[in-house]
Amino acid sequence: MKYKILSNKWRPQxxxxxxxxKYVIRIIKNSLDLNRIHQSWLFSGIHGTGKTTIARILxxxxNCKIGITSQPCRKCSHxxxxxxxxxxxxxxxxAASKTKVEDIKSVLDTTKYPPIEGRFKIYLIDEIQMLSKxxxxxxxxxLEEPPKYIKFILATTHLNKIPETIISRCLHIHLPYITSKxxxxxxxxxxxxxxxNINKETLSIISNSARGSIxxxxxxxxxxxxxTADKMINTKNINKLLGIFNKKKIFILAENIINNNINNILNILDDAEIIGISYNNIISSLINFFHNLSIIKITISEKNYIIHKLSKYDKNTYILSKKISFKDIQIYCKILLQGEKYIKYAPNPRIGVEIILFQIYQYITEKKISNNHLLIHK
Ligand SMILES: Nc1ncnc2c1ncn2[C@@H]1O[C@H](COP(=O)(O)OP(=O)(O)O)[C@@H](O)[C@H]1O
Ligand SMILES: [Mg+2]
Ligand SMILES: [Zn+2]
Structure with a gap:
């Protein structure tokens, strides 16, 4: 049998x-069952969220032989x-491969011929943002006056590039990010x-790094x-593949950031270079870490901490969270988030990451100086 990659093998039918x-699917199903079917549909959303998959089910x-239905039979010849x-x-x-007006025109010209075998003739045009004016x-x-037997399903990853006139002719459905959970x-x-076989931590690394795309x-x-040869996927494997530091290393980096130990920070960045860690990933891992620290500060009280049996890692994270104020965590997150946006303008990613971490270093240093100043004048 021909080998199928997972994303095709597991494509929902x-x-x-x-x-x-859930909400979007309910709308589509109802519109099919109530026979309130729009002439043209537009699906928008980042790649890998189900636009093509949903369009094909639609x-x-x-066209299912049993009639228009939200549950196509998957058995009939259609x-x-x-x-x-x-x-x-x-x-x-x-559309990415048919951007010329002649190309799309020759396809659209075929709309004047009725369907050969189906109830409707359906055109799925993917990546429509690539079409020329x-x-x-x-x-x-x-789209203004399509024959009754024609249905259009348009899909785009860049809604902002689609003319308003096109959007307004379609039933527009936005597919949001899929949560990592x-x-x-x-x-x-x-x-x-x-x-x-795969452990929970590895699975959670894969889900978090997917950025909302299945x-x-x-x-x-x-x-x-x-x-892996033995179907045993572990954390080490996956971190290497994704070019990300493991949990412990990010913890140590964050700890050094909080302690303002710039030499250690630079040494850790050297390590990253040696193991082949992507610098962009370091910043996003830090954002995740500090965000998690904020949540710990909000949700775990001293009482909970004693009652719950935390893992060693969680215990250490809790102890670290006591060393920093909630307000400072938000300031670090803001610096990291803004920095991540501009990293591409740095001469290289390493310098980009250093610029971001130096800003946090400067913030802590200035804060210390002004605190000392206040103490002297008291
Ligand atoms: N919402 C979803 N539910 C289940 N699988 C999905 C979903 N979205 C994407 N996938 C998986 O990802 C693959 C690519 O999805 P696709 O519909 O082609 O994405 P898009 O057209 O939005 O880029 C599918 O074959 C399927 O395996
Ligand atoms: Mg697609
Ligand atoms: Zn059928």
Missing amino acids: DFNHIIGH AKSL CLSIEKGKFLDFIELD HSFNALLKI NIFNYLKKKLKKENI RNALNTLELAICS
Whole structure:
């Protein structure tokens, strides 16, 4: 059998298997069941959140032989050929490769012919932000008065680049980021079925690094599986793959930042270079760490701390949280977040990270000086 990458192998084939987007799926299902179906749909959202997947299920829902339905049968010849990508009345095109006005026009010209086998002739145009101005105009013309048997499903990762005139002709549905908790639970269930061993911490690293995209998570997982021969994916493996410091190392770096020990900080950055850690990842790991510290400060009281049996790592984090004020953590987070945005302008990422960490160093140093000053004048 042909090998299928995880993201294709695990692509949901019906609405019930879509992760997240509960609200959005309810709208789509209701509109199908109530037969209130818009002529053109527009899905927006970052890559790997389900735009193409939902569009393909929608194509089945509209053309399934049992009738328009929110639960396509997946057995009739229409459903089966849509799943195989062979249905003549489902035309998928990637606007990134058809940006010229002649290209899109020749495709749109075919809208004058009714469907060959299906109830509707459906055009899925992906990445529509790539179309030229002229191509948008050609599309708009047909969106204004499409034949009854035509349905358009448009998808974009960059809604801000789509003309308002196009958006207003469509039923616009935004697919938000998938939370890392949802990604975590999804992967856990899937991996159990596949008999792949993975610990909670590793799974949580993969889910957090996916930045809201299931495709990102699946691609990382794919790499991780290929990197071990025995189907045992561990934290060390995954950190190396993603180019991120392990938890302990980030803790030590954060501790040195709080203690304002600049020499140690620079030594840790040297280590990062040797092991091949991405400097951008260091900043995002620090943001996660300090944010977590804020949460600990808000939620864990002395009483809870004694009652709960914390792991050694959590205990140390709690102890560290006592050394810094909530206000200072927010200031560090702000410096890190702003710095992350501008890191690309630095001559190289190492300098970028140093500039950001020097700002925190300067803040703490100045604070110390003014505190001493106050003490002298008391
Ligand atoms: N909401 C989701 N629920 C379940 N799997 C998803 C979801 N979004 C993405 N995926 C997974 O990621 C892959 C890519 O999704 P896709 O729909 O092509 O993303 P997009 O078109 O938004 O870039 C799918 O094959 C599927 O395995
Ligand atoms: Mg897509
Ligand atoms: Zn069917």
